[in-house]
Amino acid sequence: MATTGSGGGSHAEAAKKRRLREGALAYGFLAPQLIGLLVFMIGPLIFAVVLAFLNWDGFGNKSFAGLSNFAWVFTDPQMQTSMKNTLWFTILQVPGLLVSGFFAAVLLQTTMRMKNVYRTFFFAPQVTSTVAVSAIWLLLLNPELSPINSFLANFGITPPDWLQDPRTMIPTIAFVSIWQALGYQLVMFMAGLENVPRALYEAADIDGASPWQKLRKITIPLLSPTILFLSITSIIGSFQVFDYIYFFYDTTAPAAARTIVYEIVQIAFRELNFGRSAALAMVLFLILLAVTGLQMIAQKRWVYYTE
16 A cells, blocks of 8 residues: 555656646746737836826936826817827728728629739738838829829819818828728628628528628628727727828928827927826827727627627
8 A cells, every 4th residue: 555655646746747847848938928028018018107107308317297297188289189180080090991891892702803803902002111102192192293183173173282281181191091901901801701601691582682681681790790800900000090190291290180199209209208208108098998998898789709
């Protein structure tokens, strides 16, 4: 009996050492990612939270600012304008992307010929750098050289100065961003359409359903997980728009074209007020957190997951 007990104990000890060794090996492989997460994500996030409560120009001494930086975010007229601009851009861009991407995917799905060619054509702007896209549209929207303006002038329409008229600045930027991002939405919707069972459409045909009924009762419900994913990522991306504004206007964007992220960069690196910049970034983070949370709560009512 004593020999058997000693053997069981040695086996348990060996198994424990093996588990420890495997655990250490796993953490060793994970270490680069964990270190990167800590250094480049969690660390800066904690630092930004601390900065939001300080007055600091990036070089001198820091002083405690309390909630004054957050009060400034909600009372400064330019910040309020920038928030409205960001919201207006989101209202234009997100539905524009979803609707145009969805209908383009449905049309391509029903067009069997040259489908890959069209898909490549739509996706090409997505892999083009924003600098190149901005340069192209700066030329296309130039009031003296614009072929768009010349085309409209043929019909007696006097076009606005698209990037200088306060009424058209944000809609123009939203249109350019939709044009560039349409390919990604298109590919995602086409992938979702591939997973819709053909048998459902055949059964609907037998029942005499119209194309609109098939779209409303079959296609949209089965694409609802794709629509939810694209709406969340599109809203997050639209609230963070910066690159088009910077390339179109450099550091002198007019008030009617400035967005939250543009203000964050300007306040931090042009005005050297890192406290206010961090407070504005925290407000943006909380807005995105709240919007995403609401979307996740609301998805229980309209998103349909197949088994």
